[in-house]
Amino acid sequence: MRQLLGGGLLFCDPRFHDLNAVPAADRWRYEHHREGRLVGVLDGVVDDGVLLSGHSAPFGGPDLVRADPTVDELVDLVDGALAAAAEAGVRTVRLRARPPVYSAAEPLLEYVLLHRRFAVEHCDLNQHVDLQPLHAGADPFSLVRKNKRALLRAALAAPHELVEATGGEDLTTLHGILATNRAAHGRPAGLPRDYLERARAAFPDRVRLLLLRVEGQPVAAAVVYRVLDDVDLLVAWGDAAHDLRTSPMDLLAHLLVTGSVQRGARLLDLGPSSEKDGTPNVGLVNFKRSIGGVPGTRKVFTRAVG
Template identity: 25%
Template sequence: MEAFTFHESDPGETKTFDFESSLFHHPAHLSLQRAEGWKWYYTLHTKRANIVASLYLNINGEVANSAVRSPFGTVECAAAIPAEILYRFLVFVETRLRKIGVRKIIVKNPPLHYAMKSGALLQTFLFNQGYTVTDATVGTIRYTHDDFSSGLNRLEQRKLKKSGNEKLHCDFLSHDNLEDVYFFIHKCRQEKEYPLSMTLADLQQTITRFPDRYALLGVYLNEEMVAASLSVRVTSSILYNFYADHAAVYDHLSPTVLLVKGLYEYCQQNAIDLLDLGTSAVNGQPNFGLLNFKMRLGGRPSPKLTFEKHLTP
């Protein structure tokens, strides 16, 4: 077997990766989540001096957390990493955390379809090493290789046709429209009694730091916004529909179908292979209406699991 070494460092050290790291693992994004307390653990291919596995953890007292204020934080690795090395990397991380008095580790994974092979290995090895699942939600993803309409069931195809007849149209917006989009979605969520996880100020700060990673899309009836989305380009090949909603008064027009079509075509135009339609849960339980809707749009269910392990002294 090729030689690999395991390391602990502070985020920001310049290294070459054998994989594309996601936005939520960028050192600058980590610092926006929490200004201090981050540790970086990685596996190095000794001959090529490239990183083949990486995990960022925020240490706060006795708790090590991979995602402080982000949708996920996980072990990222090269597709060709030997399974044994990935397993040993997890052992290394736990050993280092024990030495500094950590008593609980939290690893919040993305939807499994983000990285099917390595994700399946990671989930299995976490179970093998005594981790338990403390949160399980259903994500929904759709690959963008085919025509959007081909993935819709007949009901959603009729809705899409109706939106055209009603002369709905969607437009991508500049970041100058962030406040309008945010408060539109916030109002829609308030009517459903669903909270937003980020404040406008937090979003403004993040988008200012990573302007090329965020896209705003609105659906309009004449000049009135009836649906909107804030999307994040997590990697070059994944677009995450982070926030999206529509005005309930326009339920009969089903503007969200056209909204998702706009995101889907944006993915195709920008060589993005996977559109993440987000999770479907309320208070830790499935939101079946939303989940069924996303699956009628051609979405595939993808488990999104959060793991924890309590370390005994």
């Protein structure tokens, strides 16, 4: 639905639900119109009486047509969605909201949800890189802390390549790097290899599986989704065991930033920097800050229906 802001969120695309094998009977979608004009869409999945917007995804809707909706339009959209959910037998609505920086409408939507008695069930510290200054001609090195710039320039001077893994051995290597890195940090397994391959096949223009080699050695990997027309989301990244003198993650971060700029993104969402319970991961926060990350939030809102 290209008329939606940013072309509509990737995670609310029916093909994303297909990718996650969501039964048709469990899918729920509400379109809110006002005076014959589409205002926005709330998409979700219903399971055992719970409507979740952002199913099998970091976040969900609602998707809006305009970046600057009026408060009464959003109040009507939320009220209409609650009424439609109640009619469908939903008992609880859970909305994984996208970060407020995604559009000017997000803070207003947050106000409307709180006004309509939604509670904040969870809040993550989220970080992003604002790419608009780079589009205006700013030097990408201006994002990087001064004490890292010499090391980054040296890394850029060494033979390196960031390639897209489309399958085969490259994808196996990429997945192995990410899986090993997660295990080393005590984290549960990430997205399976076959899921990554199917995701790229379903969204070849929106899913990028990136493998970094330095002097021919695979040293780091990243998964990046184009979640809106002009927003990239870093879904996963990590480095492998290597014999480099410095971590390849600064180089990888720089290449991701400049690559997103080249492909027209205005924002690179670096994702949460907090644990499952919301506790900040201080090391991760500081690393993302050192590469230009700006703090924000990502919240989950819930409300009983009725």
